[in-house]
Amino acid sequence: MRDLLAVWLLSLGLMCGGVAADDAKMLKTFLFIETAKTAEMDGDVLTLTGIDDSVEVFADRPYRDSGIVSLETFVDAWTEGSDSFDSDPPNAALVGLVDGTATTLIVELGQPQLKEGGISYPFQVINGNVAPTLTDAVIVIDGIDWSNFHCCD
DSSP: OHHHHHHHHHHHHHHHHHHHHHHHHOOOEEEEEEEEEEEEEETTEEEEESOOSEEEEEEOTTOOOEEEEEHHHHHHGGGOSTTOTTTSOOEEEEEEEETTEEEEEEEEEOOOEEETTEEEEEEEEEESOOOSEEEEEEEEEEEEEOTTOOSOO
16 A cells, blocks of 8 residues: 555646646747627628727736737738647637526637728637627637747736
């Protein structure tokens, strides 16, 4: 039993050391939040209207950075880098109200297009039921290593 405990403690120590080493190598990835008065889904196009001209940004663990970038900077950066959203489209959680009831839809997003008073994304449903219109919508877009990103220094 003592030998088993010693092996377990040694293994735990090695695993913890490995985690610390991995943390030191972790790239800083950022997640993005957009808000909209409405989110409309027509076929395979999601259009957010009544949006801000900026996107909230925050770093994934273990980093604790946050900031704001312009919507144009966010759209322009979509294709930057070898691991861009363009080469590996992001997942996103779209949350909003349908007739006063909260609903969530998990989607994969394509290249955004800025429009007068809004932004549109091609999308594919991963999980959930499509509602034609959501109000008070929030979309949280998963993370990416954005090496050229400088909102949070």
